[in-house]
Amino acid sequence: MSTSTRLHTAQTYLSAFATLSIPSFSSVLSDTYTHEHAPASLVKALNRQGGLPTKEAALDHFRNLGRLMTGFPVTPVQMIEDERQNAVWAWCKARPEWRGEVLDGDVEWEYEGMYTWTRFLKYGSWWRRMVVEEDGRNLMGKADADI
Secondary structure, X not given: OOOOHHHHHHHHHHHHOOOOOHHHHHHXXXXXXXXXXXXXXXXXXXXXXXXXXXXXXXXHHHHHHHHHEEEOXXXXXXXXXXXXXXXXXXXXXXXXXXXXXXXXXXXXOOOOEEEEEXXXXXXXXXXXXXXXXXXXXXXXXXXXXXX
């Protein structure tokens, strides 16, 4: 049985996090892509102006992650495809691989989070995304402050 375009595109997108590959992200995001994070209580800075309202804003976000991490490997625990809504929901675990220069001794940097990604496919690329971090710590803010 072959993998559907929806699942293949979702898998390509999630695998791009392993190396934070901008060309890989760019290849699966539509020109009208938008990007939201939830819950708002954990990601106020990212959602302050309506999330990442454009493809380029999302790519800039991924570039910024690359300043802090060498990768953010995402492992799907379960993926659900919905043909009617032309969407994929992916429940995943992920562990940041921090760059040495952001690490300092006052924070425990080992962390594995659980995330739910929602993707809607339009014309073969992702046009809307929402990420829910189910268990979060503010390590991104700490890493950014350390650079």
